[in-house]
Amino acid sequence: MCALIPSLSCRTRVVVLQHPSEARHALNTARLAVLGLAGARRVVGEYFREEDWAEAGHAPRLLFPGNDAEVLTPGYGQDLGMPIRLIVPDGTWGHARKLLHINPALAALPRVMLPAGLSTRYRVRHADVPGALSTIEAVTHALNAIEAPRNFDALLAPFEALIDGQIDGMGAELYARHHLNRKVPWR
Numbered sequence: 646m647c648a649l650i651p652s653l654s655c656r657t658r659v660v661v662l663q664h665p666s667e668a669r670h671a672l673n674t675a676r677l678a679v680l681g682l683a684g685a686r687r688v689v690g691e692y693f694r695e696e697d698w699a700e701a702g703h704a705p706r707l708l709f710p711g712n713d714a715e716v717l718t719p720g721y722g723q724d725l726g727m728p729i730r731l732i733v734p735d736g737t738w739g740h741a742r743k744l745l746h747i748n749p750a751l752a753a754l755p756r757v758m759l760p761a762g763l764s765t766r767y768r769v770r771h772a773d774v775p776g777a778l779s780t781i782e783a784v785t786h787a788l789n790a791i792e793a794p795r796n797f798d799a800l801l802a803p804f805e806a807l808i809d810g811q812i813d814g815m816g817a818e819l820y821a822r823h824h825l826n827r828k829v830p831w832r
Contacts, residue, residue, distance in 0.1 A: 664736030
C-alpha cells in the first residue's frame with residue numbers, strides 16, 4: 646500500500662487535529678491523507694494550542710459544518726490574498742464536536758464545509774450521519790474545491806486499496822451480510 650501513497654504538494658496547508666481514540670484505529674485515513682500531502686501535519690490530542698493549527702501567512706479555515714460555515718466551491722479562497730490553512734478535526738462526529746467544545750479558540754475559527762450530496766466510498770465502516778465521509782475523503786473534496794482546477798483524487802488510491810484489502814480479508818459472504826445487506830435507519 647505504501648507505494649500507492651502519492652506525494653502531492655499544494656498551496657493549502659492541511660493540519661489534522663486527531664482525537665486520541667481515532668489514532669488507534671487500523672483504518673486511520675487521516676494518517677494516509679497527511680502522508681500523501683507535502684507540508685501536512687497530524688496532531689493527536691484533545692486540547693490544542695493555536696501553535697498546533699496556525700501557520701503564518703495562511704488564512705485558517707476549520708473544515709466542520711455549521712450554520713455559519715461557507716460551502717467550499719471550486720476556487721474558494723482565491724480572493725483571500727493568501728493560501729489557506731485547512732484545519733480538520735478527526736474522530737467520530739461526537740469526538741469532533743467535543744474537540745471544538747473544549748477548544749473554544751478552535752471553534753471560533755471561520756468554518757468551511759463540503760457541499761451536500763457527497764457520498765462515501767468507505768464500504769467497510771458505518772456512519773450514523775447521512776453524507777458522512779472519512780477524513781481522507783473530506784480532505785480530498787476540500788482540496789479539489791480550494792485548489793481547482795487541480796485534482797487530488799490520487800490521495801484516495803491507498804484508501805481504496807485499504808478497503809479492498811479489508812473486504813478480501815473478511816470474505817464476500819461476511820462483507821455482504823454486514824455491509825451490503827445492512828438496514829440503515831436513515832435510508
